[in-house]
Amino acid sequence: MSDKILFQCDYNEGAHPKVLERLVQTNMEQTPGYSEDKYCEEAREKIRKACGDDSLAVHFLVGGTQTNVTVINAALRKHQGVLCAVTGHINVHETGAVEACGHKVLGLPSPDGKITAAQVAEAYEAHIQNDSFEHMVQPKMIYISNPTEVGTIYSKAELTALSETCHKYGLYLFLDGARLGYGLAAPDNDLTLPDIAALCDVFYIGGTKVGALFGEAVVIKNPELAQDFRYLIKQNGGMLAKGRLLGLQFDALFTDGLYQEISAHAIAMAEKLREAFTAKGYTYLAPNRTNQIFVIVPDAHLAKISEQFGYSYDQRIDATHSCVRFCTGWATREENVDALIRCVEKL
Amino acid sequence: MSDKILFQCDYNEGAHPKVLERLVQTNMEQTPGYSEDKYCEEAREKIRKACGDDSLAVHFLVGGTQTNVTVINAALRKHQGVLCAVTGHINVHETGAVEACGHKVLGLPSPDGKITAAQVAEAYEAHIQNDSFEHMVQPKMIYISNPTEVGTIYSKAELTALSETCHKYGLYLFLDGARLGYGLAAPDNDLTLPDIAALCDVFYIGGTKVGALFGEAVVIKNPELAQDFRYLIKQNGGMLAKGRLLGLQFDALFTDGLYQEISAHAIAMAEKLREAFTAKGYTYLAPNRTNQIFVIVPDAHLAKISEQFGYSYDQRIDATHSCVRFCTGWATREENVDALIRCVEKL
Amino acid sequence: MSDKILFQCDYNEGAHPKVLERLVQTNMEQTPGYSEDKYCEEAREKIRKACGDDSLAVHFLVGGTQTNVTVINAALRKHQGVLCAVTGHINVHETGAVEACGHKVLGLPSPDGKITAAQVAEAYEAHIQNDSFEHMVQPKMIYISNPTEVGTIYSKAELTALSETCHKYGLYLFLDGARLGYGLAAPDNDLTLPDIAALCDVFYIGGTKVGALFGEAVVIKNPELAQDFRYLIKQNGGMLAKGRLLGLQFDALFTDGLYQEISAHAIAMAEKLREAFTAKGYTYLAPNRTNQIFVIVPDAHLAKISEQFGYSYDQRIDATHSCVRFCTGWATREENVDALIRCVEKL
């Protein structure tokens, strides 16, 4: 337990009480292992329903890196790679897990964490028109995150354009939704779960950062990727012995709109913080309305804020300013947000 | 929830109540992620103490396959492989996870799930004396499990001989302790945690099957393997965001002898079952006194047992007999054992 | 240059003079690189013709390990493995190259280097019927060599049965023909190149051991394996800059029946040697009529033979006998065979 109030990430606490309660209630029940129990099946059913498509394959994994690697391994042949923003999680923050499985991550420049259909088209055309194309990694999958690493989100038009470009070129579209709830709850979002399920070949709904102790729900629309997926889960270390723990948690999150409700809370807290920061005259690195606030703050202010509050250091902006990240989450208490606001207002 | 009483494995239930209680008590506390919190540190300290060596590195991972792959990846160069019993978990039941990371598993014949120092010496000598040795995978690590896949255990003399042989040849000795508690609690066991920590380069203490919701504690004695180990945890998908969940569980298991106590319970239940089976005239595939009973049963009996009880089917023995596995565990209720015994006695 | 006469392998000399002549004649010509020159195209055309199928894809690689790995990488998804005889080259003598690329080699017992359709069917059925099949590597490709590592060959009936079994189960059949010429030229062979091309998904025609300086010609019938194959050649280090060197050599070998002619010479030499060994009362490990003779010889005899002749030591048979290998090849001179025979006769 920290003696500061932590805003540095969205995984500082355990699970939403309703999620934890399900684990406690069912603790001594006996079920088969490896996610072949009835709780997993019920959770899969609820997720399919929320996505508006009965034909979707749904699998539960433990964490994000594992999920990304498993999906990419299911999709690519040896000579194929995955296009993503240079800032993409798989390109920067997974200790080369994708490369460790044999695949090159092909970074595309991105000021805001997003990539565009035009960039994908250009990269693919450049590949196939190159005289030495067989000497280069073949792009086959597009990895995006929504929200991105810097908190921005894709519009329905942008995701539709990406999807159409992927279809045109025979590329798979994979959306990393580690913070998907917080994207869907953003005031400026126009995407729905059924939209995402219809536009992507595969995506995942993050639990770890949105109310669960841990867990990610992979949703697969493209049957090529779904085939033999459980073999790949096992090979990549994601086949949880007590798989029901994942089913129970997602069942709770997808009961009575809990996932949406707790995501909305996080966004309300972020909006409140952002309003105070803006009022103070602070500016933002990649403006967004999700739960991650990358805000540029005078170093002198940070020194004072640090006395009571935790945040993530992002980067130096100039001699006297830094960009730092404040995160809210399902667990953020309004009194803590208010305390931070009071602290900032006094600076 | 099954309508039968399940004996098919040791991960049919959740966690021991004292373990779950710790998760509930601390649920809304804020801590840093990735096992850099105080609970993990406390658990590491208790494990070092239980192993009698302050210098050990201790890391927490989520599951067994992930742990095996991470340890092996930390140890081997590209041309090196791992020797183990042909029945070893890494050779049979991890969907080729070790090979997927580039390393050959070199199987040694084993009637009882164990391998001997003599086998290791013979395999290593055969390698270095072969004219084409550079055309073959170089043995560099020995993987054993204790108890093994078939429930047998190593004696102190056997493990000491393996350790000495490994030192002689510059091989790493790795012990997979997914069910370590049940091995240490076996009536015929003469090994202690400090013995294992002294004799192995690396081993792990299984939590998933011994009282935790999930989790394995890797204990590293050899500094070559310890170097940069957290990079490898992350790359292999084992860096749990809310790492404290692992620390809290192992802290509970290593408080007031809980790990030993619940392991002893499982063994008492297994001994009771075994006594009834023996009285009935059943024989065993690989006799042992740990928590896995591989018993040979007439198919007609199995048909009746199946009506009320779950077990794992292992293999056909002859036209009218099969070998099946009954497992006990920390969660096994004596009334269920008694019900199974009554059922068998009536057959 | 050795001062002994070497029979230890079929790659002790350079290339057949007609092959070398082509390299010399064309040495200063300018051609495009990477096997996109006219000589490669002509050689491809001749190989397609020799195989009786205009639709085959033909690619040239440098050596056998590289070829095996490239073909296997083209075929398998991450969770899939390759079934072969435990004695298979990929399982024993390629320093784990297949595993280094992520795939488990699943060894089947084999007294004579061959595997049968029945073994394949049994292994596949055992996999799909296993309760834990997703925890195990999925067999997807069958690797055989013809001749095998111990010189034996498949009959047309045996290869047809393997092919039918593979089709039945959706498995790929891959034939390693490092010594294919010597198999086709064996007196007891009933397979033709068109048979092999019709029955296998992919195979290769060995050049290194049959008249070329180096080089293997991969022949692909199954379009799934042919797709993007050149990417995989490049990734696996087999895209020779001066690719024409491969085309020129195979063009020479497939002109005027040279490949058949020089293979037949090697077999004639082996038959002559075998006759002398048999007359002497020696016996054989895996009787065959190809160019590798695994013969069991008294150690006292070996000591004398060693004074003038090179051979490969294979294994100890008993206290006074060893199995050794004598190889003939396209370059074997009859006077050397005669010298060895005289030496043996005098023992």
Next chain:
Amino acid sequence: MSDKILFQCDYNEGAHPKVLERLVQTNMEQTPGYSEDKYCEEAREKIRKACGDDSLAVHFLVGGTQTNVTVINAALRKHQGVLCAVTGHINVHETGAVEACGHKVLGLPSPDGKITAAQVAEAYEAHIQNDSFEHMVQPKMIYISNPTEVGTIYSKAELTALSETCHKYGLYLFLDGARLGYGLAAPDNDLTLPDIAALCDVFYIGGTKVGALFGEAVVIKNPELAQDFRYLIKQNGGMLAKGRLLGLQFDALFTDGLYQEISAHAIAMAEKLREAFTAKGYTYLAPNRTNQIFVIVPDAHLAKISEQFGYSYDQRIDATHSCVRFCTGWATREENVDALIRCVEKL
């Protein structure tokens, strides 16, 4: 045989006549395989002498991609990556071979194909100072090519600075010398083979592009990389059965200064071409004095040049200009250079 005169690369012809002659002379000799023959040993000795260090390990491989992958595999643990210019061959033109073996290539910006000691220091410091360093690939090796992909070369001061930085941080320095001869022969070069051998942990001397049919000589100074290197050669498909072919070629190249002599010829031809281009008013992408000329030419001129001469298209510069590459080599005939110059002069 092309009907144009080809300047597009330095591997359009076969081998230097003196190299070929050695292969012809020795063709029917019998030698042991796998580079364990006397010719390889002699070539190793000559290379050690040319490098001024008797303790160097020297190994022969077939081609560049294979060599790069083998060296990198020998050096890195799983979580480690290799820093290089974004334009580096391993980052762009090897179909992800390094990633296929599990390692991330970490690209550094480079306008001229080179990277500096300062860039390496900055990248390494940024890594170790990052809070999430264990979530990122650890830089462990520096890959440079000399000449680079765009023909530029390192000065002795630059290479010394890189070497010192690598020592400071415990990084391996690897120099890809696919065109090393042409770099050493450049008028503005101040590096020698002994300098390179002293400053790098490992480098290779290219044969494929400098007089051999094929082949690269890896020179290893750091014993950590040398250990078990032949296992890695075999695993990566580079263990040529008739290894003497490599030894014979390098023996010829390192006899009587042939390597230096033919490299100097290529440079003389390039200088002559460059002079004509400059006189014509053409400019250069990355000015250099090695054998690759990246020259910016009006598209109208290119149309005419194309009628008689081959070159490589590099990139579009503006609406009416392109950058193309003309290469000279050991085999370039002065009459062809003169023909090209006459053609250009008339434009």
